[in-house]
Amino acid sequence: MELRHLRYFTVLAEELHFGRAARRLAISQPPLSVAIRQLEESVGAQLFERSSKAVRLTPAGQALQASAQSLLQAAQEAATEARQVAQGAAGRLRIGFVGSMLYRGLPQALVRFQAAHPAVRVTLTELNSAEQMTELLHDRLDIGFAHTHQVPAELDCRLLVSEPFVACLPMGHALARKRTVAVGQLKDEPFVLFSRSASPDYHARILSVCADAGFYPEVRMQVRHWLAVVSLVSQGMGVALVPDAMRRCALPGAVFRPLAGSGRQSEAYAVWHAASRNVLVPRLLQELAAQD
Structure with a gap:
């Protein structure tokens, strides 16, 4: 059973006249007759009663008519959805992100992206950098926003943000009254640090900042999210x-x-699978670049 046969059948079922149906279909009458005969053979039942005076649906034809219309509508909707996904007008975008991206323009970019792509289903999952690499490799994310550019060979990445580190201090701290703080002034302070398991790259980078100033920090607490770091300091x-x-x-x-x-x-990086054909990935990257 072909969709073409069902389309011919539904038109003939509406017209109940081979000539008029053929004209609607922009074909000649013989191919229409052949197609209806092939459909009846495929179904295993006579669908039309034909006489010199009239064409009528048989009970089998009446039963097929509603189902055929539903099948044709479903096929059209499937084709439309596939075309919209290919064009980026519909589909889904699964995003992983580290918490700092909430303060680096990701929410604003997503608002603009969703306004331009209202039929796209966007899902967000907060994950550390290592978790995002795993999810991308197993096709459970379309794009990630991570702290590292050290990614597996199957993945591509792009630098999005490069900005300085700053000292985060309790409001009552003596150094909070200073306009700037030298890292060395923190050498005797208890540190709240991003954990190595959550982001080895950031953990090592912060330790390197301290090492450049000539000391190793006294780490009292290690957490998995930047907001937790700031909250404990506050x-x-x-x-x-x-x-x-x-x-x-x-x-x-x-x-x-x-x-x-x-x-x-x-630094923060966008990361995606090099073999990805999801057109929504570069479009989201364009939104992020547009706010620079």
């Missing part, structure tokens, strides 16, 4: 080095000060 539990973007989290009790003399940067 409650007087220690100090931290965080990306400049974390100023935007606006947690009361936390103060941010530029670092004097530190050239190391906090």
Whole structure:
């Protein structure tokens, strides 16, 4: 049974006249008769009663008519959906992200992206960098936003953000009154640090900033999210080095000060599978680039 046969059948069922049906279909009458005969052979039942005076649906034809219309509509909808997905007008976009991206323009880019693609289903999952690599490799994410450019060979990445680290201090801390803070001034302070398991790259980078200043930090607490780092600092539990973007989290009790003399940067990368054919990935990247 072919869709073409069903389309011919539904038109003939509406017209109940081979000549008029053939004209609607823009074909001659013989091919229409052949197609109807082939459909009847495929179904195993006579669908029309034909006489010199009239064409009528048989009970089998009446039973097929409603189903045929539904099948043709479903086929049309499937074709439309496939075309929209190929054009990026529909489909899905599965996004992984590290928490700092909430303060680096990702929400604003997604608002614009969703407004331009209302039929696209966007899902967001907060994951650390290593978890995102695994999900991308197993096709459970379409794009990730991570802290590292050290990615498997199957993945591509692009630098999105490069910004300085800043000192995050409790509001009542003596250094909070300074306009800038030298990293070395923090050497005797308890540190709240991003855990190595959550992001080996960031953990190592922060330790390197301290090592450049001649000390190894006294790490009191290790957490998995930047917001947890700032929250603990705001409650007087220690100090931290965080990306400049974390100023935007606006947690009361936390103060941010530029670092004097530190050239190391906090970086965020977009990561996706090199073999991806999802046209929505480059479109989201365009939205992120548009706000620079």
